[in-house]
Amino acid sequence: MPNWDSILREIATEQSNIVAAEQSRIIESAFDRVRRKYLRLLNEHTRRNVIAYYSGFLTRPNIDVCSISDEDKNGFMLCIHELTREGVGLDLILHTPGGDTQATVSLVDYLRAMFGRDIRAIVPQIAMSAGTMLACSCKNIVMGKQSSLGPIDPQFGFVGAANLLAEVKKARDDIIADPRTAQFWTHILSRITPSFLERCEWAVKDSEEFLSKTLRANMFADLAAHEIEKRVSRVQDVFGNNKGRAHNTHIQYQECRDCGLEVDRLEDDQTLQDIVLTLHHCYMHTISHAGALKVIENHLGRAIIRHDGRLTAPMQPQASIQEH
Numbered sequence: 001m002p003n004w005d006s007i008l009r010e011i012a013t014e015q016s017n018i019v020a021a022e023q024s025r026i027i028e029s030a031f032d033r034v035r036r037k038y039l040r041l042l043n044e045h046t047r048r049n050v051i052a053y054y055s056g057f058l059t060r061p062n063i064d065v066c067s068i069s070d071e072d073k074n075g076f077m078l079c080i081h082e083l084t085r086e087g088v089g090l091d092l093i094l095h096t097p098g099g100d101t102q103a104t105v106s107l108v109d110y111l112r113a114m115f116g117r118d119i120r121a122i123v124p125q126i127a128m129s130a131g132t133m134l135a136c137s138c139k140n141i142v143m144g145k146q147s148s149l150g151p152i153d154p155q156f157g158f159v160g161a162a163n164l165l166a167e168v169k170k171a172r173d174d175i176i177a178d179p180r181t182a183q184f185w186t187h188i189l190s191r192i193t194p195s196f197l198e199r200c201e202w203a204v205k206d207s208e209e210f211l212s213k214t215l216r217a218n219m220f221a222d223l224a225a226h227e228i229e230k231r232v233s234r235v236q237d238v239f240g241n242n243k244g245r246a247h248n249t250h251i252q253y254q255e256c257r258d259c260g261l262e263v264d265r266l267e268d269d270q271t272l273q274d275i276v277l278t279l280h281h282c283y284m285h286t287i288s289h290a291g292a293l294k295v296i297e298n299h300l301g302r303a304i305i306r307h308d309g310r311l312t313a314p315m316q317p318q319a320s321i322q323e324h
Contacts, residue, residue: 001274007281010034011289031290035282036301042091042275043299048120049083050299051076052093052279056287058126065293065306068099068130073107075296075304080114082300089118092138093276095283098129101154101203105210108137117218122266123147124280128248132239133207136261137214144266144273148250152211152239154203164200168192208240219262231260 002010014030043050053075057066090111098104111119121127121135122142128150135141135149143149171185212232220228238251238259257263266273286292290307297303 002278002281004281007034007278008285011285029290031282031286032301032303035279035286035297036299038275038279038282039297039299039301042272042279045271045275046091047088049085049088049090049115050093051079051090052283052295052297053096054093054283054287054292054295054297055096056293057097058284059288060293063293066097068096068104068107068134070100070103070106072103072294072296073110076107076110078304079296079298079302082302083298085115089120090115091120091122092134093122093124093279094127094131094135095123095125095280096127096131096134098131098133098150098152101130101133101207101210104130104133105206108134108214112137112218117221119218122276123149124266124276126150126250129153133210133214136211136235136239137218139218140262140264141256142264142266142272142276143253143256144277145253147266148252149239149256150251151249152207154200154207164192164197168197208236211236211240220260234259235261 011030011034014033017030039050039052053072055066057063060066092111117139119138120140120142121138123135124144125146126148127135128148129152132149133152141149168189171181171189174181175185215232215235216228220231223231238255253263253265266276283295286295286305292305292307294306295303297305
């Protein structure tokens with residue numbers, strides 16, 4: 001399997017082979033060529049459609065565009081347009097910190113309308129929060145020893161909705177038990193508006209209901225009724241609006257499997273593992289060295305790539321949103 005260094009050398013080799021193109025045409029960079037080579041190899045190995053959804057959140061944290069948003073649907077529409085969907089299914093490669101819950105719900109509805117239940121999530125490293133919601137909406141999930149999912153509790157900036165509601169409840173209980181604590185809590189509670197509390201309640205309710213609904217509709221759909229109830233409850237306990245658990249908690253393969261999710265080991269198919277991890281290196285180089293913030297791309301080479309305009313590698317500057 002090519003490692004991090006060998007992929008970087010391969011990209012450098014491709015850069016040296018690229019010749020000048022007509023000014024009116026978009027130049028395919030070495031990063032694009034190498035990445036798309038391995039996307040084709042993955043498609044040839046699995047005989048399934050492939051769409052990669054990659055975010056630059058690890059190298060460029062706290063940038064909103066790195067998160068899941070309604071804008072992403074344009075990228076998926078482009079990538080799905082020319083695919084043969086009937087009987088082929090979709091492998092969705094996910095690397096994302098999550099994002100807007102309602103945008104995620106809408107995206108899941110769209111993918112299910114296009115591919116039905118035949119969608120498999122592949123998580124080379126991290127799919128957190130709403131990314132976990134996407135993965136749980138698939139028929140099954142492929143994870144390696146290095147892969148992680150995370151709690152789906154909704155966040156408002158750096159504020160966890162479930163944690164805030166729990167804190168308000170604690171304040172209420174403390175004040176009822178000992179009114180003298182009101183002086184301590186007043187300063188904290190005065191910063192919270194009633195409308196914000198209501199938004200938190202709605203967000204928690206929506207995420208819990210979506211997780212339950214999507215598991216029943218796809219991953220657990222073929223199970224007996226009593227088994228569905230048992231598994232949904234266990235998954236909610238692990239991934240739901242957990243109190244006392246950090247939002248960035250990394251939940252590894254074994255815990256995912258133990259709670260009832262349909263999870264396959266990436267290592268069980270050595271060829272699949274080699275291609276997926278090589279692709280992961282390709283995307284991380286595209287993000288780290290080519291200034292990409294988000295990439296949505298299929299195995300045919302159709303892509304929307306969002307850049308920040310910063311040139312960090314010897315390649316041609318590209319538009320803020322580029323369609324290939």
